[in-house]
Amino acid sequence: MxxxxxxxxxxxxxxxxxxxxxxxxxxxxxxxxxxxxxxxxxxxxxxxxxxxxxxxxxxxxxxxxxxxxxxxxxxxxxxxxxxxxxALTPTTRLGGHLVSGHVDGIGEIISRSADARSERFRLRAPAELAKYIAHKGSITVDGTSLTVNAVEGNEFELNIVPHTIEKTIIGGYRAGTRVNLEVDVIARYLERLLLGDKAASAESKGGIDLAFLAEHGFYRG
CATH class of the missing domain: 2.40.30.20 (Elongation Factor Tu (Ef-tu); domain 3)
Structure with missing residues (x-):
């Protein structure tokens, strides 16, 4: 970890x-x-x-x-x-969030712009990962723990402070740069838990969708 x-x-x-x-x-x-x-x-x-x-x-x-x-x-x-x-040791400060190092997919930098002394980046994630990305939630980009500042569909924004720009490879990102994404592991486990007994079925491969939520009373179309 x-x-x-x-x-x-x-x-x-x-x-x-x-x-x-x-x-x-x-x-x-x-x-x-x-x-x-x-x-x-x-x-x-x-x-x-x-x-x-x-x-x-x-x-x-x-x-x-x-x-x-x-x-x-x-x-x-x-x-x-x-x-x-x-890797973590028992005495390591958990300054970011729990990261497994198991990349979920490849994202792409769409744009970069100045935001006072920080830099604002907009990224596009694979469509299948969009459900795990939440406003003010955590996401890992090329190993860096970051906070999601805005979400729209499978696109999201990050505000990167000068220290992070200097101490990571993020300073070299440009539109078109491809990056490794790891979503918050808690979101993945939550999805699996919500499946309940269906998690053991081959039908659960696609995860939770609107039909599943409607069947279990979480959503009304």
Missing amino acids: FTGIIEAIGEVVASESRGGDLSLRIKTHGLDLGDVQLGDSIATNGVCLTVVELPGDGYRADVSVETLNYSTLRQLKPGSRVNLEK
Whole structure:
């Protein structure tokens, strides 16, 4: 688990295709790896990756086909900057929100504009994730825990303060930038709980829709 509070900006130094999946080598720069061992997890642009090598100036991790299909890691190349966060410890301050490092899908930056000293970003999420994004709720963008300031359909807005712009890769976002999204894990569990006994049925694959809500008295068409 992670908090979504970025600890350092790393740099991809190698991206190698291996048997259909990917091997990434990351230089960690300011991230202290003194307490990291082989098998530990490091969130890399919000993706929980397992450390398989510690060459001294960073780490190497393998990226599965499943992860490549749901994240932007496939587009990383030498020189790409990435957000880094080590896994939680029992004494870690939970400054953001609970983040699993399991990316739900890829979003896209639609626009960026100044808002006093902050920057306001508008993003488009995959349609299937829209139901999990709520006004003033939490969302993880490339591993950064952020607050949703407005929602309209599958588009939402974020207000990013100068400190976050400086300490994460968000400062490099432009219209068209693709980003990793992880929705609030509580919303996902709530959906599953509301399904009740139907959660064990193959019919529950699509999750909760208007028909389900109407059947259980939560919605009237």
